[in-house]
Amino acid sequence: MWFKHLHLYRVHDAPPLTSDEMTTALDAQAFRPLGGSEARRLGWSAPAGRAGVQLQHELHGHRLLSALRQERLLPASVVREEVDSRAAEQEAHEGRPLRRQEKQALKEQVYEEFLPRAFVRTQRFDLWWDTQRQLIGVNASSRARAEDILDLLRQTLGSLKVTPLATRTTPTRAMTEWLTQPDNRPAALELGDQVELKATSGDESVLRGRQVDLDGEEIQTVLAAGRQATRLALTIDEAVSLVLHDDLAIKSLRFADAVLDEAAQVEDDDDPTLRLEADFALMTQVLSNAIEQLIDWLGGEANPAAPTP
Template identity: 65%
Template sequence: MWFKHLHLYRLHDVAHIDGGCIAEHVEAQESRPLGGSESRRLGWAPPAGRASSRRQLYHHLQGHYLLTALRQERILPTSVVREEVDERVADIEAQTGLPMHRQEKLTLKEQVYEELLPRAFVRSQRIDLWWDTHRQLIGINTSSRKRAEEVLDLLRETLGSLKVTPLGTRELPMRAMTTWLGDPGTRPADLVIGDQVELKAKGDDGVVRGRQVDLDSDEMQQLLEGGRQASKLALSIEGRMTFVLHDDLALKSIRFDDALIDEASQADDGDDAVTRLETDFLLMTRALADSIERLIAWLGGEAQADGNAPHGG
């Protein structure tokens, strides 16, 4: 249940949506097996997976929603299609004694793709979505911004309308991270610098990455003085979690504090998988919400709307 990555979004002009309304709309977009001619599909699946005795497509706990998108995609490598097309082209040219024209090959390629697609392997990926209705925040558990946007599109299609923008802060994360690295005195009292960093140069001098290194070393200061800026930085919030902050405000490689995990493991769930899921979810969202509020404060507060229309509608 514990999220590993998080892309954050701000909801705008969200009317009250009751549980019955959510249930009806989510069920209409429930995941189903791929059809023979479908290359990919995205739909809602039970967050508890097979552990759930019923098709519970969302959980609503103390103002927090948990939904899980199931992304299915048929894997048909281009090389496999190309090899089959080449063999068929060779056979046809041998039979006719004439070279095939480019358009004929393109038509044959489409035919081969349609024939092989139903036999291709299906790769499935589960992507969790957290909706904090108190703060009107959405967090999506994926390392890919593209995948996060796909899940937002599914939620938008499910609800009929969704005005949402990526969460932004007054101070750019890259500028703040660079300042924290270069001047320890600027670091907030509850912020702890980790041992992982990525530094980018303004020109084409490449990227410097460091893991398990002393970020307060003289070598690091020299790189910063040379004009490099921090695009990724490992941070820690005591009692909550550690994570790598990216320059687009994504949180990745999240690890929750051992005390939090121990608290979850000691909770009485009656050996029920759904109860376990909901217990973990509540403890996790509590830690995430607190950590995000601190992060926004570290970065000068949330950016104000600039008058541009939010994505979606």
């Protein structure tokens, strides 16, 4: 269950829900499979998968939720090809070109007929809610998907005020300084081997490097020409590696072997739920420490105004 990505949000004035109240709210928005004519559906599912029945796990103030998203995959090219075929047949039969409204109606008809036969894709997204620090992290590869999960949480709770986590120093500025000023790097920070560099003006090209020496002459020359870092691979406290993005998104999380070995030593009696909770407890401990250090390195957290309900 180890997270691969993390989009972070600050929670403002969260409703004081007990564990039982939270469970009741989640049950009302539990996932159910797509119906024949539905294009997509999103709902809460057991974090432990088929082996579990709980829709949330709470350990020492850390809540784990999981959402399932199902959608039917109906390529636009398939619909277009069938519409063109039917339109040509109808035009030949009636001896006139179809009007735009008629083609649109034909398209809607084809979509409704083909949708129940389309392939279904199921995706899972995990949400970690640190109720003590009032911080939410969503394990999703894109911010758009993370926002979908937050929308589901708002529907579940009635309302929820959150803003993307923000820091006083922008990640771009800090990452560029870490690259250009090695002596100013935090002691617990180690550079990885991936970077993305963008020009500050004019040239819109993006330079990406993988498996490169970030302290090498080539990268330093590019930085001296005025480019800034918008993605940077880091290791924090030798415990977790990640790629930090300019919007504070954390991608490509990899936990150190020592952390995974520690988790494996926890007795779980072959119980998937106990295994999940043991991994979650250790993962959140490592991530909490890493996030606190990142915020500190980025000048502390900014204080955006809480959004309206």
